[in-house]
Amino acid sequence: MTPKIQLIGVKKSFGSKVVLDGIDLVIAPRTSMVIIGGSGTGKSVTIKSILGIIRPDEGTILVDGVDITHINGAARDKLLKKFGMLFQGGALFDSLPVWENVAFGLIQGRGMKKKQARDIAIQKLAKVGLTADVAELYPVELSGGMQKRVGLARAIAADPEIIFFDEPTTGLDPIMADVINDLIVSTVKDVGATALSITHDMASARKISDHIAMLYGGKIIWTGPTAEIDHSGNPYVDQFIHGRADGPIKMAVKA
Amino acid sequence: MNVFAAIGRAVLTLLAEIGRLASFTGRSVAAIFSPPVYGRLIGQQMMSIGYFSLPVVGLTALCIGAVLALQIYLGGNRYGAEAIVPQIVVLGITRELGPVIAGLMVAGRVAAAIAAEIGTMKVTEQIDALTTLATNPIKYLVVPRLVAAVIVMPLLTVIGDTIGVYGGYLVATENLGFTGSTYLKNTVDFATHQDIVSGLIKAAVFGFIIALMGCYNGFNSRGGAQGVGNATTAAVVSSSILILAADFILTAMLFHTS
Numbered sequence: 001m002t003p004k005i006q007l008i009g010v011k012k013s014f015g016s017k018v019v020l021d022g023i024d025l026v027i028a029p030r031t032s033m034v035i036i037g038g039s040g041t042g043k044s045v046t047i048k049s050i051l052g053i054i055r056p057d058e059g060t061i062l063v064d065g066v067d068i069t070h071i072n073g074a075a076r077d078k079l080l081k082k083f084g085m086l087f088q089g090g091a092l093f094d095s096l097p098v099w100e101n102v103a104f105g106l107i108q109g110r111g112m113k114k115k116q117a118r119d120i121a122i123q124k125l126a127k128v129g130l131t132a133d134v135a136e137l138y139p140v141e142l143s144g145g146m147q148k149r150v151g152l153a154r155a156i157a158a159d160p161e162i163i164f165f166d167e168p169t170t171g172l173d174p175i176m177a178d179v180i181n182d183l184i185v186s187t188v189k190d191v192g193a194t195a196l197s198i199t200h201d202m203a204s205a206r207k208i209s210d211h212i213a214m215l216y217g218g219k220i221i222w223t224g225p226t227a228e229i230d231h232s233g234n235p236y237v238d239q240f241i242h243g244r245a246d247g248p249i250k251m252a253v254k255a
Numbered sequence: 256m257n258v259f260a261a262i263g264r265a266v267l268t269l270l271a272e273i274g275r276l277a278s279f280t281g282r283s284v285a286a287i288f289s290p291p292v293y294g295r296l297i298g299q300q301m302m303s304i305g306y307f308s309l310p311v312v313g314l315t316a317l318c319i320g321a322v323l324a325l326q327i328y329l330g331g332n333r334y335g336a337e338a339i340v341p342q343i344v345v346l347g348i349t350r351e352l353g354p355v356i357a358g359l360m361v362a363g364r365v366a367a368a369i370a371a372e373i374g375t376m377k378v379t380e381q382i383d384a385l386t387t388l389a390t391n392p393i394k395y396l397v398v399p400r401l402v403a404a405v406i407v408m409p410l411l412t413v414i415g416d417t418i419g420v421y422g423g424y425l426v427a428t429e430n431l432g433f434t435g436s437t438y439l440k441n442t443v444d445f446a447t448h449q450d451i452v453s454g455l456i457k458a459a460v461f462g463f464i465i466a467l468m469g470c471y472n473g474f475n476s477r478g479g480a481q482g483v484g485n486a487t488t489a490a491v492v493s494s495s496i497l498i499l500a501a502d503f504i505l506t507a508m509l510f511h512t513s
Contacts, residue, residue, distance in 0.1 A: 053383050080389045091384040093376075109389030111291075154388070164387075 002065040004029040004162060004194040005050060010059035011218075012045055019045050020056065021218030027211075032188060032195040034205040034226075036240060037215035038249070043198035046215070047164050050196075051083060052076060063162070081109065084160035084193075088167040090147040092139035098125070098150050099135035105158045124153040127190070128183050145176040149183070156187050163188060165197035169204045181207045202241050214240065216249065279471050283401060286394045296399035304365050304400070304466075305407030309414065311364060312357045316415035319352050320344060320422025328431050340431065341441040344423035349450045353416040355502055357408065358461035362494040366469040369400055370490035373473025374483035382474070392474075400466040408462030409455040416454065453509045460505060461498050468494035 005027040012020040019042040027033045035043050048054040050061055052068070061069045068079055084105075092101050100107070102124055103117035112120075122132050128149040139147060148168065155163055168184060169177035181204050188195045188208075199205050205212060206226060213223035214237050222234045229241060239247030323344050331337045373396055376382050385392045420442060427433040469490045476486035 048383070051383075051387060053386055077389060077391070080386065083387055085384070085387040087380045087384055089379055091380040093381055093384070104390070105388035108395065154384075158389075 001028065003027055003062070004031075004064065005196065006060075006062040006065075007046070007050070008060045008062070010046070010049060010056045010061060012042070012049060012054065012056045018218055020049070022059070023215075023218075023220055025213060025220055025223070027194060027196060029194055030192060031210045032185075032197070032208055033211045033213060034197045034199060034209035035213050035215050035220075036200060036202070036205050037198075038200065038240070041215045042218060043215055044166060047085075047166060047196065047198060051080070051085070051164070081158065082161045083164065084155035084158065084162070085164040086148070086151045086155045086166065086168055088170055090139070090144075090151040092147060092150055092154070094139050096138075097135065098130075098137050098139065098142070101139065101150060102135075102153045102157050104154065110158065121153070121157060124157050125150070127156070127187060128153045129179075145172055145179070148172065148176075148180055152180070152183055152187065156191055156193075159191050160193060162194045162196070163191070165195065165199075165208075167199055167201075168197060168208075169199065169201045174203075177201065177204060178207075184208045202243075216240075275475070276471060279474070280467060282393055283397045283467065283470070286391065286398050287402060289394075291394065293395060293399050296395070297402050300399045300403035301407050303368075304361065304403050304462075305411055308357075308361050308364055308407075308411060311360050312411050312415045313418045315356050315360055316348075316353065316419040317422040319356055320348055320419035320424075321426045323347055323352070323419075324423035324426040324431065328427070337431070340423065340427050340433065341438045342445040344427075345420055345442045345446045346450060348419040348423070349416050349446060349454045350506075351454075351502075353419055354408075354412045354454045354457040354461060355498065356419075357412050357415045357458060358465065358498045358502075359495055361404075361408065361411065361462070362465050362468075362498060363491055365404070366465045366472075366490040366494040367487045369466065369469025370473040370476070370487045371483055373470055374476035374486040377474060377476055378479055378482060397466075397470045397474075400470055401463060404462035404466035405459050406462075408458040408465075412455055412458035416451070449509075453505075456509065457502060457505050460501055464497045464501060465494045468497065 003026045005025070007023050007025040010020055010023040023046060035046060037043050045054055049056045050063070052071070056069065059069070060067055063079065063082070071079060093104065096104070099118055099121040102121035103114075106112040106117040106120060107114060122135055125132070125135060130146065130149055130153070134142070134146070139150065142150065165184060168180055172180060184195070184197075185208055195208070197208060206229070209226045211223065212226050212229050213220050215221070216236055222232050222237045224232065229237065232238065235248050239249050324340050327340050327343045328337050331339050373382070376396070382392045382396070385395055424435070424438055427438050428435050472486040472490040472493070476482045
């Protein structure tokens, strides 16, 4: 079966700083992959490379078997319609009310009529546990957890084939984090999407993933089914998932 | 430290910046002429760039017109040429001070606001979010501001010109002993179409510069609140300098003085 997303030898440097040093990753259709790794290891850069927001220096990125590494213009617009993304800080448009945020991709990206898009937005908000009266509020009036839910509703509004989650539980209390995890699992299943998430929250990673990949030193150093993460036999993975300060990964305490 | 290396690095940085700006300008202008057109957004921007700039442009134009009349009277007095006040006021306002003052005032107000808004959107990933929602950020954010600024700046300048001439009229009739009807007649008889139109062409170009520098600096801001602050400052400074440079070039082109 053709992988939904495939990265082959993707490299990216910013100035003299090598962030991605040859990433190889395969994500099968309708599965959920989570990339774990410390802060600043290039997890976000990986997702932004697939979206084309960042252009990799080397390597190939395939979506549905098609090389999308250098596409532009109309082909790129078409490709972007396959994607949805939940941003770490929500990235909601603060000039627009909640429902227009959720309906944005439908109205602006796909030219849907406002009334119809609004009905869909209300449905999607209900899916993430928000009532219709939230729809008229502005993002600044919402709590962090509610902003995440609106962000999630926006990510799934256009029924994307692929959904990216950037640190979905960061900054939430443990209970709200678990609520969001549940929502991610159920919405991804509902839509029948392929999911790629990045996180350093292991509880979240275990819950929302079928497969886990660990990013360290610009490379994927381990990948496998979620159930096997505790028996990886990889000292880097062991140190990370148990959150130990001592081990092969040395944190640069001084910059 | 090697002096030549430092100079070389500065030159390369400058050339890279010019290249980035040129590429950004090219993409923005190309986006103006390709669908979709966001008419509602252009309207909103015309309100915030044009309508809300009226008080500051009107007030500065009034003061400039008044002070111009006073200075010309005092200067003309040395040659016994005080009567030339209305002619020089209308010439100075329509050709130069109307568009330039409006440009600088709007640069301070609008370039800063645009850079701050887009810069904040950039650092909170809202611009990346636009991309993931199949919306081109250049078309959605830059084009409406560019188009609105190019349309409203000449309109603002027409109003500023009128108020500026009126400022001169007030001082001349109240303090300098001109009669109102003579002042107005001299103003209208002297001003040509070219004086006014050249000023409006300048204003449209200034509008383009203001919106472009606001957007460009906003899009290139990075790193939180401080980055947005730097982008805002850079937008105001660069648009002001470019307005004055463009003013000189346009004057030379429009009046064939070379």
